[in-house]
Structure formats: C-alpha cells, structure tokens
Amino acid sequence: MAHISVPNNEVPGWIRWAATRDHTLLWRLLSLGLFAGAWEIAGQIPINYALPPFSQTFMAFLGMVADGSLIGAYATTLQPLVIGIAISAVLGVSIGVLMGLRPMAEWLAAPVFVVMQAAPMAALIPLITFVYGIGMTSKVLAVCVLALPVIVLNCYKAVRNVNPSLVAMCKSFQGTRWQQVAKIVIPDASPLIFAGLRLGISAGFIGIVLAELLITPTGIGDLITYHRSVANYAEMYATVVSIIVFSAVTVGGLQRVELTLFRPEKREIA
Amino acid sequence: MPAALPRIHERTMPAIRDNIVEVRGLSKFYGGFQALKEIDLDFPEGELISLLGPSGCGKTTLLKMIAGLLEPSAGQVFVKGKAVTGPGPERAFVFQDFALMPWATVLRNVAFGLELRGTPKPERHETARRYIAEVGLAGFEERYPHELSGGMRQRVGLARALAVNADVLLMDEPFSAVDEQTRRKFQEDLLHLRRVQRKTFIFVTHSIEEAVYVSDRIVLLSRRPGRVSRIIEPDIPRDGTPDEIRRDRRYLDTVEDIWDGLKQFVD
Numbered sequence: 001m002a003h004i005s006v007p008n009n010e011v012p013g014w015i016r017w018a019a020t021r022d023h024t025l026l027w028r029l030l031s032l033g034l035f036a037g038a039w040e041i042a043g044q045i046p047i048n049y050a051l052p053p054f055s056q057t058f059m060a061f062l063g064m065v066a067d068g069s070l071i072g073a074y075a076t077t078l079q080p081l082v083i084g085i086a087i088s089a090v091l092g093v094s095i096g097v098l099m100g101l102r103p104m105a106e107w108l109a110a111p112v113f114v115v116m117q118a119a120p121m122a123a124l125i126p127l128i129t130f131v132y133g134i135g136m137t138s139k140v141l142a143v144c145v146l147a148l149p150v151i152v153l154n155c156y157k158a159v160r161n162v163n164p165s166l167v168a169m170c171k172s173f174q175g176t177r178w179q180q181v182a183k184i185v186i187p188d189a190s191p192l193i194f195a196g197l198r199l200g201i202s203a204g205f206i207g208i209v210l211a212e213l214l215i216t217p218t219g220i221g222d223l224i225t226y227h228r229s230v231a232n233y234a235e236m237y238a239t240v241v242s243i244i245v246f247s248a249v250t251v252g253g254l255q256r257v258e259l260t261l262f263r264p265e266k267r268e269i270a
Numbered sequence: 271m272p273a274a275l276p277r278i279h280e281r282t283m284p285a286i287r288d289n290i291v292e293v294r295g296l297s298k299f300y301g302g303f304q305a306l307k308e309i310d311l312d313f314p315e316g317e318l319i320s321l322l323g324p325s326g327c328g329k330t331t332l333l334k335m336i337a338g339l340l341e342p343s344a345g346q347v348f349v350k351g352k353a354v355t356g357p358g359p360e361r362a363f364v365f366q367d368f369a370l371m372p373w374a375t376v377l378r379n380v381a382f383g384l385e386l387r388g389t390p391k392p393e394r395h396e397t398a399r400r401y402i403a404e405v406g407l408a409g410f411e412e413r414y415p416h417e418l419s420g421g422m423r424q425r426v427g428l429a430r431a432l433a434v435n436a437d438v439l440l441m442d443e444p445f446s447a448v449d450e451q452t453r454r455k456f457q458e459d460l461l462h463l464r465r466v467q468r469k470t471f472i473f474v475t476h477s478i479e480e481a482v483y484v485s486d487r488i489v490l491l492s493r494r495p496g497r498v499s500r501i502i503e504p505d506i507p508r509d510g511t512p513d514e515i516r517r518d519r520r521y522l523d524t525v526e527d528i529w530d531g532l533k534q535f536v537d
Contacts, residue, residue, distance in 0.1 A: 171356075172338075174358065
C-alpha cells in the first residue's frame with residue numbers, strides 16, 4: 001500500500017516556508033508597496049494637480065478617521081449596502097439554485113438575468129430614483145440590480161456543473177431528492193456559488209457608490225462629492241481608495257469563510 | 271460468513287439455482303439509436319458475472335438499468351423477483367470514476383450510503399471503519415480523496431458499496447482507471463471478496479483477460495444494437511497461484527476463444 005507523503009522534518013525550514021501559503025501575503029504586500037511607491041512618485045512630479053502623492057493621501061485618510069467623518073460616512077453607506085447584498089445573496093442563491101434544478105425555473109428566469117447581466121444596469125439608477133425617490137429603497141435597489149444577476153447566473157451555472165457521477169452515486173444509494181440537493185449539489189456547487197457571491201458583493205459596492213453619487217450624496221458618495229467640489233483631492237482620493245480596499249477585504253474575507261465552512265479538504269492546500 | 275464455500279471448479283452446476291437478477295426483453299434507445307436490443311439474462315445468486323463486449327455495446331447501459339439509474343425503453347429487470355423501478359437497498363454500485371465526494375473524508379464517503387438511510391453516526395462510522403479496514407485502507411479514515419491514489423480511491427468506492435450490505439454489487443469498469451499492478455491486485459482482492467462475502471457481483475469490463483480471470487460466467491455482448499451474443503462459463507482452476515492460473519491452458523484457451531468471437535467487432 002502506498003504511503004501518503006507528509007511533510008517531514010528533514011526538509012529545510014525555508015523550503016517548507018516557501019511551500020506554505022504564507023508567502024502569498026508577502027507578495028501581495030509587495031505588490032501594494034510597489035503601487036503606493038509608483039503613486040507617490042507620480043504625485044510628487046506631479047503629473048496632475050488633482051493627484052496628490054500617496055503620503056499626503058494617507059495622511060488625509062488618517063485625518064478623516066480621526067475626525068470621524070470617514071467612519072460616519074461608512075456607517076451611512078453600509079446600511080443600504082448590507083441590506084442590498086443580503087437580499088441579493090438570499091434571493092440570488094435561491095433563484096440560481098432553483099434555475100439549475102428545475103427546467104421550468106430556468107426557462108422563466110434565465111433570459112431575464114442574462115439580459116440584466118449584459119445590460120449596463122447603472123443606466124437604470126436614474127429610473128429607480130424616479131420611481132422610488134431618493135431614500136433608502138432606491139439605494140438598496142441599486143445594489144440589488146447590480147449584484148443579483150451575477151449571483152443568480154453563477155449559482156445557476158454552479159448547479160448545472162455539478163458532477164453527474166456524484167448525483168448518480170447519491171441516487172444509487174437511494175438518496176432522496178432533498179438529500180441529493182443538500183448533500184451533493186450544494187457542496188459540489190459551493191465553490192462556484194461563492195465565486196458568484198464574491199462577484200455579487202463587488203458589484204454591490206459599485207451599485208452603492210453609483211447610487212450615492214447619482215441619487216443623493218450621502219455617506220461615501222457624499223465625501224467624494226464634497227471633497228472634490230472643494231478641491232480637497234487628498235481627502236477625495238483617501239475616500240475612494242478606502243472603499244476599494246474595504247471592498248477587496250470583504251470579498252477576500254468571504255473566501256476564507258467559504259473554505260472554512262464548505263471545503264475542509266482545501267483548507268490545507270489552498 | 272460460511273467457513274468455506276466450495277471451490278468454483280468443484281461445484282457442480284445445480285439444476286435449479288435462484289436467479290437474484292433477471293433481465294427480460296430489455297431494450298434501450300437513445301433517440302433513434304438502439305443501444306440494447308431485447309436482452310434476456312439470468313444472474314444466479316452468489317456468482318460473479320462479467321458483462322464483456324466491445325466499446326459502445328451498451329454494457330454500462332445494461333448495468334445502469336439493473337441499478338435502476340437508467341430507465342429501460344422496453345422490458346424489465348427483476349431483482350429478487352421484484353420489478354426494478356429505481357435504485358434499491360439490495361443493490362450497490364461501484365463507479366468507474368469512483369464518484370467520491372471531494373469535500374468528505376474517507377470515513378464519511380464510505381459511510382455515505384448509511385448516512386442517506388439515516389443510520390446514527392456512531393453506528394455508521396463503526397460499520398464504515400470495518401469496511402475501510404477490509405479493503406486495506408485502515409489508517410486513512412480521516413484523509414480526503416485527493417490525498418489518495420487512484421487505486422485507493424476505488425477501494426473507498428468499493429468499501430462504500432460493501433458498507434450498505436447489498437446482495438448485489440454492480441461494478442462499472444471499476445479497475446479501468448487504475449494502473450496495471452493495482453488492477454491485478456484488485457482482481458485478487460475481488461476473488462477473495464467473492465469467497466468471503468455471500469454476494470452477487472455483476473461486473474462490467476472491456477478486458478477479456480480480466481473477465482476470464484475473475485468470472486464464474488461471462489456474458490458477451492455484441493454491438494449496434496447491443497445483444498447477448500454468447501454466455502461463457504470459464505472452467506478454470508482456482509486453486510493455483512495467480513501465475514499458474516494465468517498460464518493454465520484452459521484460461522488461455524478461453525481468452526483466445528472470446529477474442530476470436532470479438533474480433534469481428536473491432537474496426
């Protein structure tokens with residue numbers, strides 16, 4: 001019987017270190033450092049009067065955290081964002097999974113979501129404002145309109161791509177339809193479902209920023225609009241970069257959650 | 271388990287033998303293409319029967335219809351006298367591509383048939399551990415399929431099928447995705463398993479040698495449409511070493527005989 005190779009202690013430490021996942025963090029930080037450096041140089045030249053160097057932007061960021069304006073803005077922005085993403089996630093995963101499982105649902109819903117994904121949905125935001133006014137509803141809808149199609153279509157594809165052999169296996173052991181979905185289809189589809197959720201969340205971020213820029217300036221959108229109007233470019237950039245970083249961290253965090261909850265076998269190797 | 275079953279070549283063919291699986295007038299169409307045409311077959315209890323034939327002769331289709339995974343276009347399958355309408359607890363399937371859940375440990379994979387039946391966790395894990403040990407994977411319970419070799423994965427698939435204690439094991443080219451050495455080891459294991467377990471094995475293979483080596487009975491299928499062309503009962507001594515058997519005149523003659531019959535289908 002063959003033995004599974006396990007990392008043993010004879011391997012030098014640095015090789016083991018290089019073989020682990022930890023170093024990807026280093027490369028990522030390095031990549032960010034390079035970007036910040038290039039930005040700093042571009043800002044110092046300067047290539048444009050509206051482009052402050054990285055250091056100045058970073059100081060502005062600290063200042064905005066200190067005076068509470070950034071935190072207040074996030075509190076405002078996060079409300080419709082979280083509600084919108086929660087609605088999109090629950091609704092999107094349900095619709096998508098249903099579409100994958102039932103041809104009726106597929107015929108009914110697929111064309112709508114395919115069109116929604118292909119269309120520039122941002123163009124609908126003024127229409128949403130026209131119908132629902134400038135309040136919370138519009139902003140939540142703006143998030144949903146952007147996040148929902150990508151989540152639905154990914155879930156649908158995920159369920160469609162479930163290994164047919166595993167489904168047959170479940171059937172051969174007299175698994176019920178429900179067991180088939182809960183024990184085979186969802187776990188096997190979960191990587192693609194989560195990929196869809198990640199894309200959906202980033203689309204949701206686009207939606208909320210668009211909504212805050214186009215509907216009424218509140219939260220982050222307000223900070224960006226205000227600082228641009230008074231030519232506080234450092235503050236404006238700090239806000240823009242902060243929302244980008246926030247979005248990236250959220251999406252990355254979801255990947256962690258996925259690995260922990262659904263794919264125990266990938267935890268060690270991912 | 272009975273202490274000793276009579277050796278295969280010593281056993282005289284009884285006049286009446288219970289057929290655990292009966293296939294009657296089975297046909298299968300895929301659109302306009304007829305994969306199987308009016309198959310009538312009996313599978314006696316406790317035997318190891320191979321379905322052998324050229325690729326595309328419908329042997330896997332036939333097996334999946336016996337398993338209840340495919341619906342016949344015409345005809346019926348009876349298992350223990352009852353018509354098959356779907357998968358049942360008296361049949362267990364071993365998949366060509368192993369069909370293991372990559373997110374589950376060996377233990378959970380093996381216990382999966384019992385998990386679906388609602389067997390309590392301690393009980394099904396105990397059963398699973400026993401069969402994991404039986405297929406020679408003790409110590410690998412907490413591993414994931416991607417950590418195992420192809421041969422070991424198929425052992426997991428076999429243990430999973432054994433764990434539900436079905437009377438009929440349906441094996442769809444179980445050894446075709448493993449290397450030759452593992453394959454030979456598997457054939458020995460299968461013969462051993464056949465001796466210690468009171469089970470009927472229906473075994474799909476495209477290897478003539480494999481079929482002759484392990485089977486009590488070989489069903490030769492022809493192609494387009496798939497029909498039963500011959501049924502062979504290899505008369506091969508089972509008491510020798512594997513090498514002796516593979517050099518035995520009767521073994522070689524049977525292989526040659528089947529090859530002569532199959533040649534016409536090779537294009």
